[in-house]
Amino acid sequence: xxxxxxxGVVAALQIALAVVFLGGCASRLPELxxxxxxxxxxxxxVVWHDLVTPDLDKSRAFYxxxxxxxxxxxxxxxxxxxxxxxxxxxxxxxxxxQDSGHWLPLVSVTDIAKAQKTTxxxxxxxxLSAFELKGRGQVAVLKDPxxxxxxxxxSDHGDPEDRIPPVNTWLWNEIWTNNITGATAYYEELFGYxxxxxxxxxxxxxxxxRDGKPRAGLLAKPDPQIPxxxxxxxxxxxxxxxxxxxxxxxxSVLMAPNAKVRDGRVAILTDPSGAGFVVQEVRK
Amino acid sequence: xxxxxxxxxxxxxxAAVLLGVLVSCSPYANVNVGVPFKVGPxxxxxxxxxxxxx
Numbered sequence: 001x002x003x004x005x006x007x008g009v010v011a012a013l014q015i016a017l018a019v020v021f022l023g024g025c026a027s028r029l030p031e032l033x034x035x036x037x038x039x040x041x042x043x044x045x046v047v048w049h050d051l052v053t054p055d056l057d058k059s060r061a062f063y064x065x066x067x068x069x070x071x072x073x074x075x076x077x078x079x080x081x082x083x084x085x086x087x088x089x090x091x092x093x094x095x096x097x098q099d100s101g102h103w104l105p106l107v108s109v110t111d112i113a114k115a116q117k118t119t120x121x122x123x124x125x126x127x128l129s130a131f132e133l134k135g136r137g138q139v140a141v142l143k144d145p146x147x148x149x150x151x152x153x154x155s156d157h158g159d160p161e162d163r164i165p166p167v168n169t170w171l172w173n174e175i176w177t178n179n180i181t182g183a184t185a186y187y188e189e190l191f192g193y194x195x196x197x198x199x200x201x202x203x204x205x206x207x208x209x210r211d212g213k214p215r216a217g218l219l220a221k222p223d224p225q226i227p228x229x230x231x232x233x234x235x236x237x238x239x240x241x242x243x244x245x246x247x248x249x250x251x252s253v254l255m256a257p258n259a260k261v262r263d264g265r266v267a268i269l270t271d272p273s274g275a276g277f278v279v280q281e282v283r284k
Numbered sequence: 285x286x287x288x289x290x291x292x293x294x295x296x297x298x299a300a301v302l303l304g305v306l307v308s309c310s311p312y313a314n315v316n317v318g319v320p321f322k323v324g325p326x327x328x329x330x331x332x333x334x335x336x337x338x
Contacts, residue, residue, distance in 0.1 A: 029311055052312045077310025092310040102317040128315050141315050149317040172335040198338070205334040217335040229321065233336050255332075266333035276321030280336045 030075030031134035033087055036158035044191035044210035046105045046173045047159050048136075049232055050090040050151065053101040053273045059091050062249050062271050066242065067168040067234065083168050101273025103232045104141060105173050106151035107191060108159045112138045115152045115190060119144070122186045130154075144186050146177050146228040162213060171235040171280055174217035177228045180206075183218060191215070233278040242279050243267045 035048065053059040060079055063069050069081040069088060077093040094101075109115045112130045119126060119142045127149060128141035137156040143149050165171050177183040187193050193208035193215065206218045221228065236242045239257050246269045247253055254276065255261070255268040265281040 029309060050312065052310075052315050052317065075309065077313060092312040094310075094315065095313045098316055100317070100321075102321065104312070104315075104317075127317070128312065131311070133311055139311065141312065149315075172338075174332075174335055200334050200337070203331045203334055205331050205338075207335060207338065214335070214338045219331060227321070233333070235336065262333040268332075270321055274321055278333070280333045282336055 029131075029133060030078045030080075032074060032080065032090070032136050034135055034157045035087055035160050036155050037161055038158045040158040040161060041108070041110060041155070042159040042162070042211075042213075043108050043110050044193055044208070044215045045108050045159055045162070045213070046170070046216065046232075047108045047153060047155070048090070048106040048151075049088075049170055050092055050104045050106065051101060051271075051273075051275055052092050052094050052098075052104060053271075053275065054094045054096075054099050055273060056091055056093045058250070058272050059101065059275075062246075062251060063089075063091070065249050066245055066251075067236075069168070084166070086169075088169050099273075101271060101275035102149065103230075103275050103277055104149060104151045105230050105232055106139065106153045109152045109154050109191070112140055112152055112154040115142070116140055118186075118190050122189070124186065144175075144177075144228070145182055146179050148175060148177065148183075148228040148230050150230045165235050167235050167237050169235060170232060171282070172217065172233040173215075174219055174231045174233070175229075176219050176221040176226060176231055178221055178224070179228075180218060180220055187216075187218075229276075231276065231278055233280050235282055236279045237281065239265055239267050239279050239281045243269065246271075246279075 051059060056079055060071050069083050072080045074080050079091040080087055081089040116126045123145040125143040127143055130138045130140040133139045136153060138154040139151055141151050175183055184195055187208060193210050196209050197204060197206050207214050208216045243253055243256055250272040252270045254270060257264040257267050267279050270276045
């Protein structure tokens with residue numbers, strides 16, 4: 001009888017804990033500024049980037065110094081980054097026990113429930129089911145069938161217009177995969193992409209398009225140790241200087257500027273939390 | 285419920301409430317991407333960086 005009573009009490013406590021924890025959390029999610037233009041829907045476009053990080057303060061210091069981003073605290077676990085007044089990215093705290101940061105590109109969709117269903121059917125994973133983010137719309141985090149993580153956003157306020165990205169803002173996004181055929185089938189169905197190949201000098205480059213606009217590159221990853229991943233590019237004025245500064249700020253240089261790779265205009269870096277990104281100069 | 289079990293119940297419930305209040309929330313608090321970003325130091329791919337000039 002005593003054991004039965006104890007089991008009941010424990011169960012009640014677990015339920016109470018879940019209700020209090022989840023309810024409290026949901027009511028305190030941040031409200032974000034609108035980034036889109038009402039009525040402008042661009043499915044398949046990467047419209048936002050969020051960094052998930054175990055250490056908000058370290059990440060804030062790193063990106064603030066490296067790119068001149070300014071930060072605004074929204075809620076107690078989210079920082080909005082602005083560059084020259086315009087929202088450019090979000091930094092979101094991971095809870096304890098998760099020690100590796102990651103940049104998540106958020107891709108515009110018109111039907112987030114369908115995106116989740118397509119992902120499950122294709123053998124991918126819904127890491128975080130759709131939830132409401134005030135000011136933005138419905139957000140979910142997915143993994144493609146090869147395990148690359150990214151977000152999707154069904155906007156309440158339209159998507160941002162295409163424009164030439166200023167320095168210190170996002171330039172481009174790529175998918176690195178060990179299965180080009182599988183990734184092509186999945187992303188074509190998910191985002192209504194078509195695939196295109198161009199030759200630039202001696203280099204052949206594959207990328208996805210939607211409505212005639214380039215939306216994301218598609219690369220066969222060159223090394224089995226690299227995880228299947230989305231990789232996000234930032235535009236910079238001086239890739240060598242940014243690389244040196246990143247190292248001094250506690251980041252790591254995975255690929256330094258190298259004359260053999262795009263004339264030394266590209267570097268692959270990680271921030272102090274281990275989140276990877278690419279910096280690229282665009283010369284006129 | 286005896287007296288001791290009742291006390292335990294209220295103590296744990298109070299701790300749960302305090303935890304719910306104190307724990308910070310971010311939209312992605314429990315997202316576990318689970319794929320640490322690693323690229324070998326000898327990685328060279330001439331197509332990298334092309335996308336930014338399409």
